[in-house]
């Protein structure tokens with residue numbers, strides 16, 4: 711599972727002078743069924759989040775408001791994605807290390823997840839992540 715599967719998905723946008731609307735249906739606009747939704751908000755300036763990978767979890771990450779960066783790492787290479795539109799979703803497949811930084815003030819990071827919360831699905835140690843990626847986990 712490598713970085714090449716991570717991608718920005720251009721979500722449907724219904725433009726309207728009264729305000730824009732974007733919607734997401736599991737298995738249709740994104741390649742998984744949505745089991746959980748969570749969001750990050752009130753992130754202090756200069757703060758970073760993430761610092762882990764997941765054995766099985768797939769996610770779609772959206773800058774619902776404001777902007778931030780997501781850095782993905784498959785153990786061989788890293789890619790930085792700047793999320794700054796409410797209709798862009800970054801699809802994150804399983805087994806990528808992720809870090810988030812560069813949060814703008816009042817930004818909201820909305821996450822759609824393929825599984826319920828399960829701490830045993832996390833890899834929180836980078837050296838362990840590298841061992842697992844290389845098949846020695």
Ligand code: TYD
Pocket residue numbers: 746748750759760761762827
């Ligand atoms: P974590 O995923 O480590 O946050 P981030 O990657 O954004 O830095 O989660 C932070 C804390 O919140 C951790 O103690 C687990 C808890 N948590 C839940 O209980 N349920 C959830 O769905 C999520 C995402 C986190």
